Amino acid sequence: GVHVAEKEAKRDYQEVYNAIATKIRDEDEYDNYIGYGPVLVRLAWHSSGTFDRNDNSGGSFGGTYRFKKEMNDPSNKGLQNAFDFLRPIHEQFPWISSGDLYTLGGVTAVQEMMGPKIPWRSGRVDQPENTVPDNGRLPDASQGASYVRNLFDRLGFGDRETVALIGAHALGKTHYENSGYEGPWGPSPNVFTNDFFVNLLNAHWTLNTNKKGVKQWDNDQGHMMLPTDMALVKDPKYRKLVEEYAKDQDVFFRDFSKAFAKLLENNIKFPDQNKPHYFKTLDEQDL
Ligand code: HEM
Numbered sequence: 290g291v292h293v294a295e296k297e298a299k300r301d302y303q304e305v306y307n308a309i310a311t312k313i314r315d316e317d318e319y320d321n322y323i324g325y326g327p328v329l330v331r332l333a334w335h336s337s338g339t340f341d342r343n344d345n346s347g348g349s350f351g352g353t354y355r356f357k358k359e360m361n362d363p364s365n366k367g368l369q370n371a372f373d374f375l376r377p378i379h380e381q382f383p384w385i386s387s388g389d390l391y392t393l394g395g396v397t398a399v400q401e402m403m404g405p406k407i408p409w410r411s412g413r414v415d416q417p418e419n420t421v422p423d424n425g426r427l428p429d430a431s432q433g434a435s436y437v438r439n440l441f442d443r444l445g446f447g448d449r450e451t452v453a454l455i456g457a458h459a460l461g462k463t464h465y466e467n468s469g470y471e472g473p474w475g476p477s478p479n480v481f482t483n484d485f486f487v488n489l490l491n492a493h494w495t496l497n498t499n500k501k502g503v504k505q506w507d508n509d510q511g512h513m514m515l516p517t518d519m520a521l522v523k524d525p526k527y528r529k530l531v532e533e534y535a536k537d538q539d540v541f542f543r544d545f546s547k548a549f550a551k552l553l554e555n556n557i558k559f560p561d562q563n564k565p566h567y568f569k570t571l572d573e574q575d576l
């Protein structure tokens with residue numbers, strides 16, 4: 290059922306943001322100098338993407354990613370790097386819940402990679418191991434548009450929100466050892482832009498079977514797209530949205546911010562007194 294967030298305690302969440310942001314800035318060598326930003330965004334998404342609106346199960350509230358059943362979900366391969374990155378932050382701020390930490394990690398990463406401000410509320414409460422949702426709720430990259438539409442409908446999202454959210458694939462890369470997909474990263478692996486949409490529309494894509502026997506789309510500049518990425522330009526309704534975001538990065542940023550905040554808060558009711566935080570970036574604080 291829907292969880293009720295606990296009333297916000299007198300805590301300095303900007304301090305936690307700054308600790309995460311400083312660590313992202315310092316540890317820049319991870320993944321061939323992409324850094325930890327993208328994998329932190331993916332952890333926030335995967336810890337929230339287990340939500341099912343049909344029975345109000347899953348979602349970020351209980352921080353259940355910390356249990357091995359969820360951590361070992363094949364869809365979560367590679368996220369251990371984000372979990373290990375956040376461990377010393379959790380030791381420094383033991384009062385923060387796992388769910389708040391995983392989602393705050395994603396918000397910090399988006400903003401420090403020059404993405405839009407993401408409003409964030411605290412109050413998630415760790416839940417016990419017997420509340421871990423079943424594996425298999427996170428999306429399969431080999432599928433087409435109708436699968437994507439159904440999966441994001443289960444998460445409570447329409448077409449606009451779905452296309453905006455998948456725009457996060459401008460960040461980071463795929464890794465053979467995690468998902469069986471491989472590709473040198475996109476044009477801006479650690480800077481949040483609308484490049485994913487521009488790339489989708491402008492490059493010449495060919496479908497190949499990679500050395501792991503997995504089908505993926507490759508282009509002449511060495512970038513790749515997943516089948517579910519390509520579905521966004523094959524489906525006429527999705528394609529309209531891809532064109533809109535490729536033309537106007539500000540509209541993409543506005544829609545992404547709303548959808549990402551909603552994703553991180555699915556299945557949670559927040560008390561009115563828990564106002565959304567709009568965190569300052571390190572640059573904005575001259576740190
Ligand atoms: C149809 C929906 C989606 C599918 C099938 C999908 C699938 C994948 C796959 C297969 C990878 C590569 C993982 C690896 O090999 O390390 C990946 C990476 C990533 N995904 Fe998605 N994803 C989806 C939606 C999203 C959404 C909604 C977000 C965030 C809002 C997101 C953020 C990321 C990021 C940031 C990475 C890069 C991680 C890294 O560089 O380590 N994805 N995704």
Ligand SMILES: Cc1cnc2ccccc2c1N
Pocket residue numbers: 458459460461462463474475476485488512513514515518
């Ligand atoms: C350019 C591009 C396309 N698709 C992706 C899917 C997952 C992760 C990264 C991606 C990426 N950089």
